[in-house]
Amino acid sequence: MTPSRRPTIREVALEAGVSVATVSKVLNNRYGVAEATAERVRAVVDDLGYESSLVARSLRTQQTNVIGVLVADLEPFSAEVLKGVADVVRGTGYELVAYAAASRVGEHIGWERRHLSRLGGTLIDGAVMVTPTVTDISTSVPIVAVDPHAGHPGLPVVDADNLNGGHLAAEHLLDLGHRRIAMLTGRADLMSAQLREQGFRAALGEAGIPAADQLFVPGDYDPDVAEKNAYELLTRPDRPTAIFAANDATALATLEVARRLGIDLPGALSVIGFDNIPDGAMCTPGLTTVEQPIREMGRRAAKLLLDRLTAEPGTEEAPAEHIRLDTRLVVRGTTAHV
Amino acid sequence: MTPSRRPTIREVALEAGVSVATVSKVLNNRYGVAEATAERVRAVVDDLGYESSLVARSLRTQQTNVIGVLVADLEPFSAEVLKGVADVVRGTGYELVAYAAASRVGEHIGWERRHLSRLGGTLIDGAVMVTPTVTDISTSVPIVAVDPHAGHPGLPVVDADNLNGGHLAAEHLLDLGHRRIAMLTGRADLMSAQLREQGFRAALGEAGIPAADQLFVPGDYDPDVAEKNAYELLTRPDRPTAIFAANDATALATLEVARRLGIDLPGALSVIGFDNIPDGAMCTPGLTTVEQPIREMGRRAAKLLLDRLTAEPGTEEAPAEHIRLDTRLVVRGTTAHV
DNA sequence: ACGGCCAACGAAATCGTTGTCGATCACCCG
């Protein structure tokens, strides 16, 4: 019985009666080997089921042909970005691996840095980082950020038009006649959250409605936080007639709170979210929301990264691009007139 | 300016005035180096910010200290398993990477095999496979399967007690007085789906209710398929008073169909799902379901795998374990009497 | 027939690390 170990290139060479160098040349179809021998080598290769060791190859060539996606947690948003990246990576000869950080909040401080330095230049050739919070990325591998922390210096970014998205949400509610509108704001450190709020405030301003600070409560992109604050908001004597939640997860939490409080929806309260995650469409009534093309964001991020990786070393580095994709209003059943 | 490349062990050795071997010994704190030199080496190491190359180390030691989780797609189920695996892997010195297969259905034929052979023995030391469909796993790395394809030979498996789960669902509906109960069955090739149906049928039988074949329609674990079939089911003249969906995703799709048809829920129709994914709890009304401890399944799978990996080579291989975790009825708002 | 040339191939260096094993040296004991 043949050994169950995976065969090495040496064994292939031996079997085919050629040198290791020749086998390598055949596999990477490089110039300088006769078709006859190449044929013979190929026969032996798939007879033995040989596959070259990615590790050994990486050591030699100094690149792994693997790109990583680093996500803080596997919420639907990250998962969707990941799928978008996978769409693009497939068929390019690159492998795709995902690294999920801590599941416990607060534990991921510095996680991104640690992982990047461990992996970069040794396990992955580049990375797509989803909602990264690190401020100084001083690493050797190229990085593309999706929906990053506010105030990043010069690294390529893909995000949605959050500013206009916030604007759209406010406009929709204003069109329906709402005047006392509250907002569950997002994670304060993320650019997307800041822009959504900014666009929202701008639209209110344009409509001549003063922004009352007590109507802006933190939702933090987190259902639990949002639930607590939505409850507080909805039990006030002068409770708002509409709520803009900075993302769908917190909007759904708000719906749940309203239901518990027996508030008629959308009769007595309108709720609009942001993201357009699948769950929002499934719920009863369907969640009105601002859609951002998450999967497409993943695709664009991957393209950006692959472009950098496959760029000729000679060509000068392209300036950090910033790709901003459009957002779009999706009206369903949780918003209504008055 | 120092080169921006990551430093090698050789440079550390040079800087510290010792040999490469000594540096290696210090880093892996192996016996045979004086504390004074060790101290000096350590100083240089974090002065230069040196980190050993995982690639080179892997090539030498023939193990990568990375375990992989292979999922067909990143639905909530897989994501939750992944988190469970991450819980266990953290702090063990192993890295965790996730490989997502095709996003398009049907494209993943043979995908598992390809990836395993490419990665196994070269990029990962072992793998947890979620709902694997391959039948012959002839690879060099240890594998643990979560909720596998039916009829696997001798590989360790972690799953939930699907048989009893199906039984619980049926019992619940029977207790509520339902007699004409339909089922949206799951993916026919998965063990879990078969067992859920089997438990369900058994409970019906015990109650003296003949199983009418026209009440069993495929849901396929897929919301789109389920939507189509649920529609057909609910527009029949003698439509069922209750539906058992083989998983929550299809149960939610059923709810959506019922809502579109204007069927009062749970007054005129009871729906029960399986899994207890978060979305089911968020919806209005909350989805009654059978819970399986998905995250815990991930944890157990990871433990099983790590046990195999860290087992002394001398000890004989333990027989393939099969860990079956309990399922539990979670009653919410989508089921009611009569 | 001989020199030159090109295609085809192989020997060897290399990537960065670990582990074995021999060399060195100080020290202690008889």
Next chain:
DNA sequence: CGGGTGATCGACAACGATTTCGTTGGCCGT
């Protein structure tokens, strides 16, 4: 003072691939 004994360290051979560069041999032209 000599020999034995640890402790400490470094030289070197792997690991499995890629790539450079030199060697071989055949063929062609004159």
